[in-house]
Amino acid sequence: MSVPTISLHDFDARRQDIINELMDASMNVGFFTLSNHGIPLEDVRSAFDLSRRFFALSPETKSKTPLNGKNAGWESQTQVRPSTGTADQKESLQLQFARMEGLWPANEDVPDFKVKAERFMNQVRDLSVKVMECLAEGLGLPLTTFTEGTVDPGLGDSQDVLRLLHYHSTEGKKFGPNFWRAGAHADFDVLTMLFQRDGEGGLEVCPGRKVVGDFGMGATWLPVEARLDRIVCNIGDQLMRWSDDRLKSTYHRVRLPEGGESSGPRYSIAFFNQARTNTIIQGPGKKYPPITGGDFIAEAMARNRMQSAEIARKAAMESAEKVASQVHFIPQHLQQAQAAQHAQTA
Ligand SMILES: O=C(O)CCC(=O)C(=O)O
Ligand SMILES: [Fe+2]
Numbered sequence: 001m002s003v004p005t006i007s008l009h010d011f012d013a014r015r016q017d018i019i020n021e022l023m024d025a026s027m028n029v030g031f032f033t034l035s036n037h038g039i040p041l042e043d044v045r046s047a048f049d050l051s052r053r054f055f056a057l058s059p060e061t062k063s064k065t066p067l068n069g070k071n072a073g074w075e076s077q078t079q080v081r082p083s084t085g086t087a088d089q090k091e092s093l094q095l096q097f098a099r100m101e102g103l104w105p106a107n108e109d110v111p112d113f114k115v116k117a118e119r120f121m122n123q124v125r126d127l128s129v130k131v132m133e134c135l136a137e138g139l140g141l142p143l144t145t146f147t148e149g150t151v152d153p154g155l156g157d158s159q160d161v162l163r164l165l166h167y168h169s170t171e172g173k174k175f176g177p178n179f180w181r182a183g184a185h186a187d188f189d190v191l192t193m194l195f196q197r198d199g200e201g202g203l204e205v206c207p208g209r210k211v212v213g214d215f216g217m218g219a220t221w222l223p224v225e226a227r228l229d230r231i232v233c234n235i236g237d238q239l240m241r242w243s244d245d246r247l248k249s250t251y252h253r254v255r256l257p258e259g260g261e262s263s264g265p266r267y268s269i270a271f272f273n274q275a276r277t278n279t280i281i282q283g284p285g286k287k288y289p290p291i292t293g294g295d296f297i298a299e300a301m302a303r304n305r306m307q308s309a310e311i312a313r314k315a316a317m318e319s320a321e322k323v324a325s326q327v328h329f330i331p332q333h334l335q336q337a338q339a340a341q342h343a344q345t346a
Contacts, residue, residue, distance in 0.1 A: 030205070234250060
């Protein structure tokens with residue numbers, strides 16, 4: 001199995017073939033890459049340039065727009081994945097179409113940041129609409145099922161997120177065994193579109209999830225090649241649930257550079273198409289109860305927190321057991337009691 005590449009050239013003439021390829025990839029791997037997707041390379045380069053200029057600012061400047069509880073703003077090394085219990089070795093800036101008051105980087109820090117970022121977000125969103133329409137058609141649903149469910153008609157209830165990512169250089173640094181650029185996780189959204197730069201690899205995917213929300217993972221991880229001219233797409237948990245588990249939301253992770261690989265920084269950009277706050281998510285077969293886009297995100301975050309707490313509890317127990325097995329500490333009163341017992345039985 002591998003992550004297939006699907007070309008969108010001659011989209012209208014080849015639409016049915018493209019739908020078949022998208023469905024095959026989404027039902028079996030949950031990931032595919034798009035080539036000939038129509039977003040000009042200069043625009044992708046400009047988006048990376050914008051990202052690089054923001055991350056090059058001082059931490060004081062970046063922290064003028066801190067990450068809020070609603071997935072907007074800047075954070076650095078705070079995202080702890082439930083699968084690892086360690087923070088991702090990265091910083092990120094999350095941007096949305098709505099609820100961004102006070103969260104756009106200032107013009108004097110990065111000129112025209114908002115205009116440029118919103119332009120790119122619209123380009124990626126327009127391409128996502130094409131792909132989501134194909135997936136709806138492939139599932140035998142009305143063409144607009146996922147797009148009406150995600151694209152804000154003017155109500156300000158979009159939950160889409162553009163995430164700029166900067167994984168720090170690992171030059172001269174040492175990491176423990178459980179550190180990742182991004183620890184294994186599945187995305188919460190409908191459809192993710194991810195941009196990478198040539199040669200800045202490390203993304204790996206683990207197909208095989210049967211049921212949405214399942215934390216179990218297989219042992220086989222497939223690498224995804226990093227190319228500026230391709231967009232990596234994956235199905236998220238919302239679409240897995242919305243398709244009654246027919247389309248797979250697949251675990252993925254970004255590993256640290258290994259061996260002879262470049263230890264330089266890695267930049268990527270992810271666009272998450274998410275159900276609008278009040279959209280009802282429910283599959284045609286009603287495998288799961290209906291849930292709104294807003295509640296879905298809140299529940300997914302709560303489940304992650306519970307899983308993180310469970311990981312932390314297990315780690316604490318393991319280390320306590322390790323300490324107990326190494327240090328045979330017997331409190332004094334027990335020592336006396338034992339000595340007395342020995343004396344009696346001797
Ligand atoms: O940077 C990458 O390649 C993946 C990022 C990712 O999976 C995420 O932010 O959800
Ligand atoms: Fe992800």
